[in-house]
Amino acid sequence: MSKKTIANLSAADLAGKRVLVRVDFNVPFDNGSITDDTRIRAALPTIKELISNGAKVILCSHMGRPKGKVVDSMSLTPVAARLGELLGQKVTMCDDCVGESVTAAIGGLENGQVALLENLRFHSEEEGNDPEFAKQLAANADLYVNDAFGTAHRAHASTEGVTHYLSPSVAGYLIEKELQYLQAAIENPQRPLVAIIGGSKVSSKIGVIETLLEKCDKLIIGGGMIFTFYKARGLNVGKSLVEDDKLELAKSLEAKAKEKGVDFLLPSDVVLADNFAPDANAKTTSIDNIEDGWMGLDIGPDSIKLFQDALSDCKAVIWNGPMGVFEFDKFAAGTEAIARTLAELTGTGTTTIIGGGDSVAAVEKVGVAEKMSHISTGGGASLELLESKVLPGIAALDEA
Numbered sequence: 001m002s003k004k005t006i007a008n009l010s011a012a013d014l015a016g017k018r019v020l021v022r023v024d025f026n027v028p029f030d031n032g033s034i035t036d037d038t039r040i041r042a043a044l045p046t047i048k049e050l051i052s053n054g055a056k057v058i059l060c061s062h063m064g065r066p067k068g069k070v071v072d073s074m075s076l077t078p079v080a081a082r083l084g085e086l087l088g089q090k091v092t093m094c095d096d097c098v099g100e101s102v103t104a105a106i107g108g109l110e111n112g113q114v115a116l117l118e119n120l121r122f123h124s125e126e127e128g129n130d131p132e133f134a135k136q137l138a139a140n141a142d143l144y145v146n147d148a149f150g151t152a153h154r155a156h157a158s159t160e161g162v163t164h165y166l167s168p169s170v171a172g173y174l175i176e177k178e179l180q181y182l183q184a185a186i187e188n189p190q191r192p193l194v195a196i197i198g199g200s201k202v203s204s205k206i207g208v209i210e211t212l213l214e215k216c217d218k219l220i221i222g223g224g225m226i227f228t229f230y231k232a233r234g235l236n237v238g239k240s241l242v243e244d245d246k247l248e249l250a251k252s253l254e255a256k257a258k259e260k261g262v263d264f265l266l267p268s269d270v271v272l273a274d275n276f277a278p279d280a281n282a283k284t285t286s287i288d289n290i291e292d293g294w295m296g297l298d299i300g301p302d303s304i305k306l307f308q309d310a311l312s313d314c315k316a317v318i319w320n321g322p323m324g325v326f327e328f329d330k331f332a333a334g335t336e337a338i339a340r341t342l343a344e345l346t347g348t349g350t351t352t353i354i355g356g357g358d359s360v361a362a363v364e365k366v367g368v369a370e371k372m373s374h375i376s377t378g379g380g381a382s383l384e385l386l387e388s389k390v391l392p393g394i395a396a397l398d399e400a
């Protein structure tokens with residue numbers, strides 16, 4: 001990575017210094033309890049490094065989309081409690097992210113102690129990347145570390161703006177690791193490189209499919225978007241999800257794959273449902289035999305075999321998006337089989353990279369998350385990185 005990281009800072013750079021650390025603690029909640037603390041645990045290496053070097057650690061994050069207003073259910077207070085448990089030390093929860101009370105709380109920190117600022121997005125200036133707000137955030141710190149990979153695609157006051165007022169501004173270990181895997185996978189791939197793209201709609205994955213077509217050897221497509229490709233080929237898709245305004249695009253993506261010599265694989269059979277429900281009636285059929293009144297919600301057993309064969313010789317895999325409606329058990333087999341196959345491949349030396357979002361949930365549901373080479377903590381951010389877009393939160397950091 002060409003950006004400076006905390007590994008480039010010496011103990012003397014950190015001891016006794018107030019370090020503002022942007023983290024992504026935007027974790028899922030249910031009834032006030034954190035249901036998945038992956039993002040909190042992912043920030044621990046950076047936080048622990050700062051603690052052990054005697055820094056005063058000032059963590060900041062957003063939670064949800066409160067649109068510039070204080071929304072009690074989006075307070076970071078439960079996160080401070082969970083982080084305190086994980087660190088085995090107290091985390092001081094601040095009642096705001098800027099202002100006198102925050103300055104006083106930070107003034108009271110001893111070396112090696114940790115404070116968490118309240119949700120940055122309770123102020124509209126955060127998402128507006130307001131320079132005055134960025135200055136206020138910076139005023140309480142001596143240097144800046146960005147470890148919020150999941151928010152690196154946002155040019156907000158705490159990710160981009162603040163870097164203009166704090167020096168050095170460096171990346172944390174999580175951002176370093178995310179870049180190591182995701183950037184290397186497309187810039188310097190081990191081959192054969194296979195990309196598996198699924199999810200609901202082709203429209204949300206156009207950019208990533210186009211970029212990956214330039215990089216990968218095989219492209220496997222699953223999920224709801226397959227029906228737009230089938231309809232573009234003139235097949236009947238019943239009442240499956242289709243984007244009628246993307247038929248020409250689907251044709252051009254297939255043509256581009258051919259032109260580039262990329263093996264373009266669509267499922268050969270699908271699991272149909274008579275309605276979109278967990279208890280719908282289901283049947284498996286080849287893709288040229290989809291009847292009116294039925295919708296495809298998963299890939300079928302022949303397709304699983306087809307995809308497993310295509311994956312068998314690969315050295316690296318990037319996966320983004322489920323193969324079907326894996327939230328419904330009846331239609332989860334395709335996604336779960338791919339998750340298991342990737343876990344096995346990792347064991348035989350293949351690099352397996354899971355983009356954020358629903359593919360991560362699927363891998364966790366199957367219980368194979370620990371087996372993958374890398375699971376990204378950012379959905380939108382990992383997609384943008386795979387699309388070779390510049391992530392403003394990373395671009396703003398000091399060059400190495």
Ligand SMILES: Nc1ncnc2c1ncn2[C@@H]1O[C@H](COP(=O)(O)OP(=O)(O)O)[C@@H](O)[C@H]1O
Pocket residue numbers: 198199200201204222223224225241296297298320321322323324325326327356357358359379
């Ligand atoms: N055949 C299908 N028909 C309708 N929805 C589907 C189908 N296959 C997958 N999906 C849905 O796609 C959603 C995930 O899509 P998307 O948000 O694009 O992926 P990701 O979150 O991995 O980026 C899941 O909720 C899943 O139920």
Ligand SMILES: O=C(OP(=O)(O)O)[C@H](O)COP(=O)(O)O
Pocket residue numbers: 024026064065150151154356357377378379380381
């Ligand atoms: O959860 C996040 O993004 P993700 O759902 O794309 O992984 C990040 O915290 C960014 O949140 P945002 O999309 O409200 O800016």
